[in-house]
Amino acid sequence: MGDVGQTPRTLSGLKAGESAVVERVDADDLLARRLLEIGFYPGAKVELVASMWPADDPVAIRVGGATFALRRQEAERVKIR
Amino acid sequence: MSAAESRIALIGLPNCGKTALFNRVTGSRQKVANYPGVTVERKEGYHRSASGRRYRLLDLPGTYSLTPTTLDEAITRDVALGRLASEPRPDTIVLVADATHLPLSLRLALEVKRLGLPMIVALNMTDLARKRGYSIDRERLSKELGAPVVETIAVARGGADALIRYLDELSSETTTLTPNSEWREPSAEDVQQTHIEATRILAACGYREPARSDFMTSVDRFLLHPFFGLLVLGVLLFFVFQAVFSWASLPMDLIDAGVAALGEWVRGSMPDGPLRSLLADGIIAGVGSVIVFLPQIIILFAFILALEDSGYLPRAAYLLDRVMGSVGLSGRAFIPLLSSFACAIPGIMATRTIPSVRDRLATIMVAPLMTCSARLPVYALLIAAFIPDRDLGGFNLQGLVLFALYFAGVAGALLVAWTLKKFRGGNDTHLLMLELPDYQWPRLGNLAYGLWERARLFLGRAGGIILALMVVLWFLSTYPAPPVGATGAPIEYSFAGQLGRALAVVLAPIGFNWQISVALIPGLAAREVAVGALGTVYALSGDETAVSTALSSVIASQWSLATGLALLAWYVFAPQCLATLAVVKRETNSWRYPLIMTVYLFGLAYLAAFATYRLALWFSVG
Numbered sequence: 046m047g048d049v050g051q052t053p054r055t056l057s058g059l060k061a062g063e064s065a066v067v068e069r070v071d072a073d074d075l076l077a078r079r080l081l082e083i084g085f086y087p088g089a090k091v092e093l094v095a096s097m098w099p100a101d102d103p104v105a106i107r108v109g110g111a112t113f114a115l116r117r118q119e120a121e122r123v124k125i126r
Numbered sequence: 127m128s129a130a131e132s133r134i135a136l137i138g139l140p141n142c143g144k145t146a147l148f149n150r151v152t153g154s155r156q157k158v159a160n161y162p163g164v165t166v167e168r169k170e171g172y173h174r175s176a177s178g179r180r181y182r183l184l185d186l187p188g189t190y191s192l193t194p195t196t197l198d199e200a201i202t203r204d205v206a207l208g209r210l211a212s213e214p215r216p217d218t219i220v221l222v223a224d225a226t227h228l229p230l231s232l233r234l235a236l237e238v239k240r241l242g243l244p245m246i247v248a249l250n251m252t253d254l255a256r257k258r259g260y261s262i263d264r265e266r267l268s269k270e271l272g273a274p275v276v277e278t279i280a281v282a283r284g285g286a287d288a289l290i291r292y293l294d295e296l297s298s299e300t301t302t303l304t305p306n307s308e309w310r311e312p313s314a315e316d317v318q319q320t321h322i323e324a325t326r327i328l329a330a331c332g333y334r335e336p337a338r339s340d341f342m343t344s345v346d347r348f349l350l351h352p353f354f355g356l357l358v359l360g361v362l363l364f365f366v367f368q369a370v371f372s373w374a375s376l377p378m379d380l381i382d383a384g385v386a387a388l389g390e391w392v393r394g395s396m397p398d399g400p401l402r403s404l405l406a407d408g409i410i411a412g413v414g415s416v417i418v419f420l421p422q423i424i425i426l427f428a429f430i431l432a433l434e435d436s437g438y439l440p441r442a443a444y445l446l447d448r449v450m451g452s453v454g455l456s457g458r459a460f461i462p463l464l465s466s467f468a469c470a471i472p473g474i475m476a477t478r479t480i481p482s483v484r485d486r487l488a489t490i491m492v493a494p495l496m497t498c499s500a501r502l503p504v505y506a507l508l509i510a511a512f513i514p515d516r517d518l519g520g521f522n523l524q525g526l527v528l529f530a531l532y533f534a535g536v537a538g539a540l541l542v543a544w545t546l547k548k549f550r551g552g553n554d555t556h557l558l559m560l561e562l563p564d565y566q567w568p569r570l571g572n573l574a575y576g577l578w579e580r581a582r583l584f585l586g587r588a589g590g591i592i593l594a595l596m597v598v599l600w601f602l603s604t605y606p607a608p609p610v611g612a613t614g615a616p617i618e619y620s621f622a623g624q625l626g627r628a629l630a631v632v633l634a635p636i637g638f639n640w641q642i643s644v645a646l647i648p649g650l651a652a653r654e655v656a657v658g659a660l661g662t663v664y665a666l667s668g669d670e671t672a673v674s675t676a677l678s679s680v681i682a683s684q685w686s687l688a689t690g691l692a693l694l695a696w697y698v699f700a701p702q703c704l705a706t707l708a709v710v711k712r713e714t715n716s717w718r719y720p721l722i723m724t725v726y727l728f729g730l731a732y733l734a735a736f737a738t739y740r741l742a743l744w745f746s747v748g
Contacts, residue, residue: 061347073314075195079559081314082191084230086321094343095350103447103457103558105350109229110335112346112562114444114457119559 056085057101057120059093065125066090067108077122084109085123131180133214134293135205137238138222139231140188141563143250145169146280147222148185151290167475177294184216190230192237193311195481195557206241207309218244218296220289225255225277226336226564228262232324233317235271241309244296245273248289252277258336266331281569342565349438350562355445366429367532368525370502374421381421385414400604408600412658413593420585422506423499424577427468431576435568439464440560447558453540454547456480457558459489463539466496467532468580470706474713481557488546490713491723492539494706495699497532503657504697505531511678512690534698538730599662603644622663636696636732637689637739688742695738699731 059065067089070077085091085108094105094112102117138144149156152171169185186205187198194200201210208215221238223231228249235247249255249264268275274292279285312320349355389410396402433439439461447457458480466473473493480486497505509524516523603622626644633643645659661677681690707720714720 070314075193076557078193078312078314078317079190079195079557081317081321082193082230082233083559083561084321086318089321094346095355096352097445097448098352102451103444105346105444105562107343110227110338111230112564114440114447114558114560114562116447116451116558119557 053124054126055121056091056093056106056115056123056125057096057104057117059091059096059104059106059125061093061095064090064092068124068126070123072122076119080119080123083113084111091123091125131182132217132293133182133184134218134220135184135186135216136220136222137186137202137206137234138188138250139190139224139227139234140561142188142222142224142227142231143280144188144222145185147248147250147278147286147289148183150278150280150286151181152183173290175290175294179294181293184213189234191234191312191317192241197478206238206243216243218246218293220293221245221247221273222250222278223247225249225252225260225262226258228260228333228335229321229324229328232328233320235273236320236323237312239271239273245271246289246292246296247271247273247275248278248286249275250278250280253279253282255336258338259334260336261332261334262328263331267327270327270330338564345565346441346562349441350444355441359442359445362433364529366426367529368522369429370422370425370528372522372525374425377421378418381414381418385410385418389414403604404597404600408596408662409593411661412596412599414658414661417585418503420581422502423468424581426499426502427577427580428573430464430468431573432568435566435572437563437565440562443560444558444562449540450543453544454485455488455492455543456482456485458560459485462489463493463496466493466498469498469500470494470496471709474706474709477713484550487714487719488543490710490719491546492542494723494727495535495539495542497535497698500703501697501700505694507657507660507678507681508690508694511682511685512687531694531698534695538699538734542726542730596658596662599644599659603663635739636735637686637692637743638696638735639685639689642689642693686746688739688746691742692735692739696731696735699727699734 053068054065056065067085067087069087070080070085089108092107094107096102096104100117101120103114104117104120105112105114106120136144136148148169148171151173153173155173156169156171167187171183171185173181173183175181184205186202189199189202191199192203192206194203204210205213205216206219219238219241221231221235223235235245239245247267249262252260264275264277274296276288276292278289349358389406392402392406392410396405433442442464443457443460446460450457450459459477462473462476462480464473465476470493473496474490477486477489477493480489505528509527513524513527518526599622602625603620605620608619622644623640625647626640629643629646630638630640633646638646641660641663644663645656647659657677660681664677664680707724710720710723711717
């Protein structure tokens with residue numbers, strides 16, 4: 046994976062109502078695999094439905110026809126473009 | 127492989143309607159137990175098809191993949207792989223796919239197919255999906271997957287007929303598939319590949335995704351909003367507790383009057399003697415004072431079941447995750463804890479869906495602090511006796527106090543969880559990753575069935591445990607008879623009176639008299655029994671009006687306000703019923719946690735009652 050030279054955006058950086066496309070999920074641990082399994086694979090379209098105050102934790106994300114609630118540390122694993 | 131019977135396992139995503147389909151096929155021919163050694167529920171059912179073939183269906187826990195993150199999901203994988211010694215490998219897998227939400231189900235299907243077992247894909251909820259514009263070339267899908275694809279509507283009569291026909295066809299052929307013994311856990315790369323494959327197949331089958339109305343999204347924006355969402359949740363919970371109190375009052379008055387009339391009738395139509403006393407004072411007064419709370423329990427459960435059915439509960443978990451996370455609980459703990467408001471036992475069993483062991487233990491430890499429906503009778507009695515039925519700023523004062531008591535339980539739980547977190551230290555990671563299913567209207571049939579179950583459970587308890595305890599208590603409080611020339615009420619000389627006096631020494635500092643001390647003992651077996659026990663104790667205290675008038679007016683005249691409030695505070699933390707402790711023992715597989723739980727609950731209850739009693743005395747004097 047080429048480094049773009051800046052910190053890539055993650056799911057937790059999205060604003061409510063904003064859409065994006067998943068670029069990748071880093072690493073190959075249980076969390077990464079589960080994120081992939083529930084639909085956050087490269088190329089998947091995502092939309093942020095809502096995020097909690099403060100610090101956007103957790104967030105509610107629409108992906109592949111479903112909605113998931115993710116904690117910040119989970120959302121940050123999903124890099125987007 | 128038996129020719130007469132085949133083993134079918136149902137696998138699918140959470141919320142795909144798998145259990146509804148299972149119920150549709152098996153009807154009432156079900157057996158619910160646990161897998162040996164673990165606390166995962168095993169649901170098995172039978173079906174005999176028109177051709178006379180017998181099927182054994184296993185409803186496996188819902189999962190997104192065969193890589194487990196919870197105990198439940200591990201069972202699904204192990205059964206599918208034939209790794210469980212107690213469970214023969216299924217002959218056929220029915221992959222239940224939610225048609226309104228196909229991509230993830232299809233990915234799971236591809237993963238399951240690699241197991242090498244015969245598989246049938248059941249496209250479930252096709253009625254709903256079609257209404258929303260879904261379409262797919264089913265034959266093509268079947269060809270792509272190399273497995274038959276059928277449509278099912280689990281909630282409709284005959285909605286599983288196509289599936290059963292296919293099962294018949296499949297098992298009459300001799301299958302040549304051999305289970306893949308080389309199965310290994312998929313890597314992240316494998317997971318991505320199956321996604322790509324699923325996307326390709328969907329495109330090849332001309333899949334049209336069912337539309338989700340913008341309205342649903344708008345509703346979610348509002349209900350998940352950090353401010354408005356929490357506001358709605360607060361108002362909703364508040365409304366529920368108000369309703370529990372105000373809607374139930376009419377049916378409760380009716381039951382009360384009926385019980386009193388029955389007692390009078392028995393008193394009038396039987397000769398004086400031990401049997402009349404047992405019937406009127408022991409059984410009717412005791413059991414009657416518990417049954418009277420059935421309307422409140424039904425109303426509370428109606429709300430919980432409707433919220434569950436509508437898909438709102440996981441959203442509440444989302445809203446509260448932050449608060450719960452700050453004390454070391456997962457937002458996922460919300461659902462077990464909410465169930466604990468009805469009864470801690472299903473609540474504690476529901477903690478199995480929490481992936482982290484530590485989170486799960488913390489949730490189990492605080493679950494009994496949620497005000498379960500068994501405490502409701504005690505609260506209701508004391509509130510009716512000591513809190514005036516007044517309007518306060520448009521709200522019923524009694525309802526407000528009830529809300530405050532529930533709130534105190536929640537606050538206590540947060541405090542205990544926070545303390546646990548401090549004790550164990552470290553900052554382990556918590557997973558939330560919770561699906562928020564589409565909203566739907568609660569189905570009346572489901573609701574009615576759920577309520578019927580609860581009512582039966584409650585009445586079963588009233589009929590069984592409570593009845594037995596009432597008889598024992600009646601015996602203890604009737605014998606030995608007072609000595610000749612005794613001046614006090616007969617119960618003061620009985621076993622119960624003696625026991626109560628001994629306990630009262632310890633409980634006097636928190637304002638409890640000996641009657642309360644007596645009632646607390648059977649209250650250990652089941653909290654609601656304490657109310658019945660008070661009924662029995664007072665009916666036998668020579669107070670003839672105790673049975674005919676409501677118990678609440680008796681205690682209102684005999685106890686101080688401080689005592690009433692102290693008993694309320696005691697019951698916020700009250701040592702739970704023995705059944706809860708037994709479940710904690712079973713779920714944690716150790717005596718350690720039930721012991722810790724008992725000690726800390728007793729301690730908190732005593733402290734809270736002491737503080738309340740002293741403060742109330744101080745205020746009423748000063």
